[in-house]
Amino acid sequence: MPTQKNDALRREIDAAAEVLRKGGLILYPTDTVWGIGCDATNEEAVARIYALKRSQNKKSMLVLCASADMTVRYVDRAPGIAFEVQEMATSPLTLILPGAAGVAANLIPEEGTLGVRIPDHEFCQGLLRRFGRPIVSTSANITGEPTPKRLPEIAREIVDGVDYVVNPRFEGRPTGKPSSIIAFTEDGGVKVIRQ
Secondary structure, X not given: OHHHHHHHHHHHHHHHHHHHHOOOOEEEOOOOOOEEEOEOOOHHHHHHHHHHHOOOOHHXXXXXXXXXXXXXXXXXXXXXXHHHHHHHOOOOEEEEEEOEOOOOHHHOOOOOEEEEEOOOXXXXXXXXXXXXXXXXXXXXXXXXXXXXXXXXXXXHHHHHHOOEEOOHHHOOOOOOOOOEEEEXXXXXXXXXXXX
């Protein structure tokens, strides 16, 4: 039985990764809530997410990375303390890090920061490793509407606006609420944005 689940998970990861490679949008489960995702290095795909959410708020978009090693390829001024905090986190944590680099320009706010989370989630980790680049993660709702926790709560407009919906059997055990957010400055300054 576990082999069947692993095969199904691998097929789902391959399918989602292929959509991302082609510049498509996916609707997928994370360790917090369902998210809309795309290749974080593809400006056109990022623009499609803004259009779908009816928002241009760059601060509403973060990226998922598989590891600290992947993260440092896309933020070049992150203080070491940020990664120590990440390692100690016992629940989902998004780091706002200085020196965004190598991601789509329309993901980066004026301050030049990038929100990054390393998800503790089997599907997300498998997808990130398979895809090899950061994946955008933003809540699966129209801006201003409540954040849906489960797939059935997601608006039809969002479901119809993506190119692939991941099978909910790979949802895992999400927290059902957005992650905590801590912002770091280059010199190691820390500010809690959301607990």
